[in-house]
Amino acid sequence: MMANTGTGKTKKTKGPGEKEYQLRLYIAGHSAKARAALENLNKICETHLEGRYKIEVIDLLKNPKLAAGDQILAIPTLVRKLPEPMKKIIGDLSNEERVLVGLDIQPLK
Numbered sequence: 175m176m177a178n179t180g181t182g183k184t185k186k187t188k189g190p191g192e193k194e195y196q197l198r199l200y201i202a203g204h205s206a207k208a209r210a211a212l213e214n215l216n217k218i219c220e221t222h223l224e225g226r227y228k229i230e231v232i233d234l235l236k237n238p239k240l241a242a243g244d245q246i247l248a249i250p251t252l253v254r255k256l257p258e259p260m261k262k263i264i265g266d267l268s269n270e271e272r273v274l275v276g277l278d279i280q281p282l283k
Contacts, residue, residue, distance in 0.1 A: 195219075195227040195277070196256040202249045203235045207266050211250035214267035222279050252277075 199215060201208035212231065219227045232240050234249060244253045244262075254261040254277050263276040274281050 193257045198230045198253040200246045200251045210266040
């Protein structure tokens with residue numbers, strides 16, 4: 175299935191029975207670690223979850239109260255909201271294998 179995203183790009187949409195991943199990345203400002211975590215997350219998602227993910231980036235310098243909801247103690251932290259159960263990964267997400275295991279994503283063969 176293909177869907178036009180309105181940005182000039184066409185993305186594959188999830189098929190029946192495929193899980194959609196709702197991810198929340200907590201950062202503090204535009205530090206090198208924050209940029210690396212976002213770049214690494216985008217790369218992993220495009221490679222392994224194309225068309226089946228949503229990323230919400232929360233900058234705790236702008237919205238510090240949002241850290242309490244997901245009990246964020248360190249940054250950057252990635253939270254998988256869906257599919258349940260919720261999972262967390264702390265760090266810049268540079269270890270792809272660790273991220274895939276942490277998010278319970280089967281790597282593409």
